[in-house]
Amino acid sequence: MSEIAILGAGAFGTSLAMALSLNGAAVTLWCRNPEVAENMRNTRTSPPRLPGHNLPKTLSVEHDLTQIQSPTLLLAVPMQSLANFLQAAPDWSQRTLVACCKGIDRQTGLGPFATVKGGAPSADAALLTGPSFAADIAKGLPTALTLAAPTDSEGLALQNALSRPALRLYRTTDTIGAELGGALKNVIALAAGMAIGAGFGDSARAAVIARGFAEMTRYSMAKGAQPETLQGLSGLGDLVLTCTSEKSRNFSAGVAFGRGETPDMTSTTEGIATAEALAIEAELHQLDMPLTTAIHAVTTGKIDVHDAVGTLLARPVKQE
The missing domain is CATH 3.40.50.720 (NAD(P)-binding Rossmann-like Domain)
Incomplete structure (x- = not known):
């Protein structure tokens, strides 16, 4: 055995x-x-x-x-x-x-x-x-x-x-931080892919990664995660990998959405289901998750990527 x-x-x-x-x-x-x-x-x-x-x-x-x-x-x-x-x-x-x-x-x-x-x-x-x-x-x-x-x-x-x-x-x-880091990074990888697919460039992708990491950390800590977990392999490490490589199914799906195409759904793209679950929770509990909410709206066909960016850019300016 x-x-x-x-x-x-x-x-x-x-x-x-x-x-x-x-x-x-x-x-x-x-x-x-x-x-x-x-x-x-x-x-x-x-x-x-x-x-x-x-x-x-x-x-x-x-x-x-x-x-x-x-x-x-x-x-x-x-x-x-x-x-x-x-x-x-x-x-x-x-x-x-x-x-x-x-x-x-x-x-x-x-x-x-x-x-x-x-x-x-x-x-x-x-x-x-x-x-x-x-x-x-x-x-x-x-x-x-x-x-x-x-x-x-x-x-x-x-x-x-x-x-x-x-x-x-x-x-x-920190099982909470480890599982949430691995889940939420898929949503941000979709957003990073959308930025590249829509032609917004690497600067926009970098902004998505940084603001996405802040969103991941804010949500996970509210659920009881430790910040150092999100700063480690299961959070920041996984986020960087999936937001910068075409090997990532979530990033590749995001690129397709950004181009106005239908992504290949024959493989597992967990970020889509995760965005749905988190968007519902954000609405129920009034959680500030702008990127996740925008990604869910794009993947469900409610808005396109350019409208999502416009919505995000129209948010009030604030401290980082």
Whole structure:
């Protein structure tokens, strides 16, 4: 039995499974699609979402979830599917569930850590987040992530179990800050992409990043997050990565919106669902979230990017 299993054979889940098994550790990767799982076993190559990689010898691929008995499970399923996945899966008692997705559930308003805690109360919950692209992890390129757990002892145990030479984990007990940083940065990445797609230039993108970070920090601290968490990998680090690279699904979707095009919705673009959830909360509780509100209006077709910029620029001037 492998000590670690990754549930979800998308690009990120597969890359994590490859990275964790490179040092010779036995790791299991669960794939929902039986045909894809069988092909991965037979060819020892990565799935269509992450093509071009050979699977390490110590990585096994499984389709039957009931056969996976690993005590530590990394949940690499989309945020909007996480709650249903937890309900439909086997008993989670006496196991550690590490959420590896980012966003806010549009139905419950909860982040990944809170969703795991509520959906699997008999398990120990943790969160792995931070600036990372699946392709970089799969290639063994240096990557640093945040590991958030309720107690430092739990975090330390997971940090030792999951750290690898090219995968450096920093631990925190601020689960609120870690999950909100990973969620809100996707919304700001949409805004940064819109600025570039609409031709507003890099100066406008820099302004979006700076003001977006202020919005992220203000909201997260109101929810109980620590400011230093937002200044770290799971906040500022992830924000910079997703706002400056075309590898980011959220940034690329934003570019399409900025050009007046329909973005590719075949891949997971968590920022759209997160903007919806946060815009509803901002309206209900009178929260000052101008960028998030504007992005939600654009992604739902209520206004275009140029109208959104006009609305933002028309706000009263104030101190930074």
